[in-house]
Amino acid sequence: MEKKLHVSPSPHVRGRWSTSLVMLSVVCALLPACVYGVLNFGIHSLLVLLVSVASAVCSELVCELIMRKKATIADLSAVVTGLLLGMNMPPAIPLWIPAIGSAFAIIVVKQLFGGLGQNFMNPALAARCFLVLAFSVEMTTFTPENGILKQNFQPVAVSEPAVESEAETSVTADAASTATAQTEEKAEKTRSSDAASGATAETEAKTSKSGKTSKSGKSAKKEDTARKETKKTDAASGATAQTEGKTDAASGATAETEAKADAASGATAETEAKADAASGATAQTEGKGTPAEDAPSEGTKVDAVSTATPLACLKKGQTVKLQALFFGNTTGTVGETSAFLILLGGIFLILIGVIDWKIPVFYLGSYAVLTLITAAARGYSDPLLFTAEAMCAGGLMLGAWFMATDYVSSPITGKGRIIFALLLGLLTWLYRMFGTYKEGVSNAIILANCLTPLIDHFTRPTAFGIDRKKEV
Amino acid sequence: MGLLTFKGGVYPYDGKELSAGKPIEKLDPGPELVFLMSQHIGAPAKPAVEQGDRVLRGQMIAEAGGFVSAPVYSSVSGTVKAIEPRKNAMGRPTDAIIIENDGKYESVEFHPADPEKLSRDQILGRIRDAGVVGMGGAGFPTAVKLAPKDPSKIDHILVNASECEPYLTSDYRCLMEEPEKIVAGLSVILKLFGPSCKGIICIENNKPDAIEAMKKATAGKDRIEVAVTKTKYPEGAERSLIYALTKRQVNSSMLPADAGCVVDNVQTVIAVCEAVVEGKPCFERVFTISGDAAKDPKNFRVAVGTPYEKIVEADGGFKAEPEKVISGGPMMGFALADLDVPVTKTSGALTCFLHDPIADLDSGPCIRCGKCIEVCPQRLMPCRLLDIALHNDMQKFEKAYGLECVGCGCCSYNCPARRPLAVNINGMRGKVLAERKKKK
Incomplete structure (x- = not known):
């Protein structure tokens, strides 16, 4: 034989998932909500998304050049971060704000901690919180332009x-x-x-x-x-x-x-x-x-x-109006308004096996139960409707399906994910019901992100065939 | 009822349709055969012939080197050409007896026996003397396995016909072509244990015709059943199979016997049948050649000692020059540097790929997706074990149950970042075990 045979350790075949395919599928799952946001809020919101993504990718590239690391923008993780941040921006925000936000997300939250897989909190959310603190007025002004849909917001x-x-x-x-x-x-x-x-x-x-x-x-x-x-x-x-x-x-x-x-x-x-x-x-x-x-x-x-x-x-x-909220005919950030499209994207990701169903299900479930109880306790006339609306409103859907499920900053074990999700439900409920901010999802996720290593530590699985009780 | 299975595992492309429909063919072993002295777990066999001796087919050429060992028999008649080290599938030189095939296939006389008239010790003796070892790949001497400390505690004899490794179809062909031998072998094994012990033939549900064939063959045998397991890799791993069938868990410090089980591969059971009933020692096995580089993927009955080259030759050569040739299947097989490697009792297949599926994969940083944890049949955290292994922290490795790893490779298979999980964890496991031995 002329060619030399390849020798490598087993296994000699690999599954279909690669890091970039995972990231690509997340981007695909986010796209419907993005497109809807752009149609809804106009061309400026498209620019917001583009600037956000571009800034994230450029920051990553520049960072890695400076640090003399291998350029990893091909794994698309920076695109996901940029896109998520863009989706969290008010539609009419000045473009330099998402640019700064994405740079912050990539440089400070991700690269300074060691790059992909090392960031201890979700970069997009950390950047969002940074922006809310730094530019609170711009970040909470939702004066939408009307997009192609020309709909009157309901x-x-x-x-x-x-x-x-x-x-x-x-x-x-x-x-x-x-x-x-x-x-x-x-x-x-x-x-x-x-x-x-x-x-x-x-x-x-x-x-x-x-x-x-x-x-x-x-x-x-x-x-x-x-x-x-x-x-x-x-x-x-x-x-x-x-x-x-x-x-x-x-x-x-x-x-x-x-x-x-x-x-x-x-x-x-x-x-x-x-x-x-x-x-x-x-x-x-x-x-x-x-x-x-x-x-x-x-x-x-x-x-x-x-x-x-x-x-x-x-x-x-x-x-x-629940219906308006569910389908996104409402105000909000670029990508968070349509609970329906986010849900579609999330279910798509679960079906193809990219995200674990446990996090969104337990998160939304626990939040719903707590909200329902509170609504009933406060004597709202229709606690169920109120709960349904609370579920569709704000960043909860986007957070539960796409932010909380971020691989790097969420627990890695099945049990840990359930604990993490329940914690998120509790925190979001606390923030939303009793906090001074009206939105609690990002803060809740970031806080829970910080607890991830702890949760992971205490939920390490026992190996097959090992009886933990018998162990010393 | 849900299919019997275990938690974890992966679903690689199984490629079985390439060779599943091909009946077992005979194969000319060629002019020179190489019999490795280490074809099994335990002490290597000791050569019982000398250079220049004439040997017959079925003659013992090396005797067991200890209690956990097995003798080696010649599969052809001819002359001992040399006794020297040769490479095994892992590329390691091991002692070997090289026999020049005279092409006459003169055989020693085999002594059939009626198993009903044999005592327990006689049965075990015949199995031991025939050099039967676990033919699924591990190569544990079967006579040792069938003689646990307390035979009365064994209540399950599991015949492993899962064949979960992709591309392999040799066990499947045995099920289709020799069901009566399997039943006879299993009946012999059941004789060694108490009346409450039952034999279960475990077949994955991707082989419905084999299930049918075995059900037919076992009809009327009240101690023998056919169980259908889920098609999933590694369904045929010993611990996974025991769990699937009995929900009992076996860890690295236990033997299957501790869970009341004995697991034997289909071909091992056939070898037991041949050894006890026909008196024929173990020097042949069924072997699959497959993969996209194989000209005609098919199944052969090969003589132990046949060089892989001869098998490829008999198959008509490669379609085109392969990039990778694997002894065994793609999940746990060994990539070969060349084809100058002989068939042993435990080698089941040659998988030939035109393109190395993993040649262009770059490994990246862990993204903590948890996909390795999801699929680990031992419920380990491979991502964490890899970090520990890379830090060479033996204590932590043991504490994180690193020794429980069975090396199935599911973690590596599933890792989107393509991290070298299985190889490093396995390597570390070997190191820790070696260290332990040293201390003792």
Whole structure:
């Protein structure tokens, strides 16, 4: 024989999975949600994604050149990191922010700790948290441009036709009245959404008489000391309602709301003067009506597309349109809005065997159970619906299917993954229900990431045939 | 009912369709045969002939070198040409008797016996004298295996017909062509144990016709059953098979007998039948040549001592020059540097690849995906064991159950980062065991 035979240790065949194929399949699974985000929010969001990915890949390449390591951008892990970070960006964010974020993710979180496989927390999430701290205003402003879909965002708070409220509220089926009377004492806080929740509003939405739905904005009359003009007053498709009532400007949240149609606490008439639960008294909103929550809508006309995220509304106990949330017809970051498409991607990854079903299932499951209990305990009118909405809102889906399942920063053992996921459910629930931030997923995952080595240590499997009890 | 199986394992492409349909053919062993003295686990056999001696087919040419050892028989008639070291499949030189084949195949006389009239010791004696060893690959002397300390505790004789290693079809052909010999061999083995002991022939569910054939052959035998196991690698690994059938777990410090089981390969059982019933010693086996470089993948009955070259020749040479030739299957076989290696009692196949499937794979850093843990039939953490092995930390290695590794290679197979898990863990395991021996 002329050619020399190859000699190598067994096994002489390998499975189909390679690192880059794993990463590629994750990218594929993320794409539907990305495409939807771009269609939804416009071309700028595409740029956000592209810049984020490009910055991640370039950072990795430069880092490895400087460190004289082998360039590993072909394994696509930087693409995944960049894409995930981009998907976590508000659609209208200035492009330099995702660029910085991706560079931070790759350089600080990944490469400085030793590159792929060595980062102790999810780089994309760590970068997101860094960005939220560093650029809190930009990172929490969700003023979407309208994308190709040109849809009117359906959100956000739909206070249920106040069942228990007194009959003064004449709720016509299509009456879209947004009556927000938020008082925000500090004007500069107006954009950081849930600060607004401290202020309470009393609204007696007695007079939501809007017969017509579209664009017939009835002016909202408000008594408010800290009234401000909303910036956007175009397309007031949401009929605003008149709100009568005193607005208690005391931001302490002790304000009593007589709210008959108080949206707070999910359409139950009484609001427990929970600081977060009592704000943003929306009357009824249907379709296009939204409670402006980020820009406290003291203007007479409320922007149809509010900048409130569904989560912010949920935090206040308002209910939102489940269907809109599930399919993503809502505001949010570029890639997190469509729970449906994320779910599809996640299930795809489970079916092809890339991610372990245990993490998303136990995470979402434990979160759902805890939320359900809380919702019931707080007396929300439909705890089940509230839970379903909470599941679809915000970054939970993206986090549970794509962030928590990150190989490197999640436990490696089956048992460990279950513990990790339960911990995530608990932390997310705590953050969302009791924390000051409305979003808790990224913080929860990052915190749990830090516990991964510990979880791994205590969940090491016992070898086959070894009885641990008999071991010394 | 779910199929019997174990936790973990992988599903490599099995390639069995290449040679499964080919009946066992005879093979001319060629002019020169090489009989290695170490064809089994235990002490090497001691040559019982000298250079220049004339030997007959079926004549003992080397005697057992100890209790755990086995004699070696000539498979041809001819002259002893030399007694010198030759390479085995792993490339290591071992003592060997080289016999020049005179092509006459003059045979010694075999002495058949009726197993019903033989005592336990006579049966074991005939098995021992025939040089029967585990023909699935391990090569443990069968007579030793069949004589555990407390035979009454054995309640399962498992005939391993899983043949989970890809490309191999020799066991399958035996099931199809010699079912009555398997039943006869198993009946002989059952005679050695108590009446509560039953024999189970374990076949993976990818061989439905073999299952059918064995069911037919075992009909009416109340102590013999056919069990269907899931097609998965390494279903045929001893510990995995015992677990699949009995849910009993065996670890590295135990013998299968401790779990009340004896596991024997199909071809071993056939060899037992031939040894006890026909009085014919073990010097032949069924052998598969397969892979995409083999011109005509098929099954041969080969004489022990036949050089691999002759098998390739008999198969019509290679389709094109192969890049890799493996003695055994692709999961646990040994890649050969050349074909100047003889068939032993334990070699089951030659797998020839035109392209080395792993030649271009680059290993990368661990991404902690856990795929190695998922598939490890011993429920180890191969990724962690590799790190420990690379640090050469023997204590930690033992503590992390590194000695439990059976070397099946599932971890390496499944690792997306292509890390060299199995080879390093196995190497470390060898080191730790050697260290232990030294201390004793």
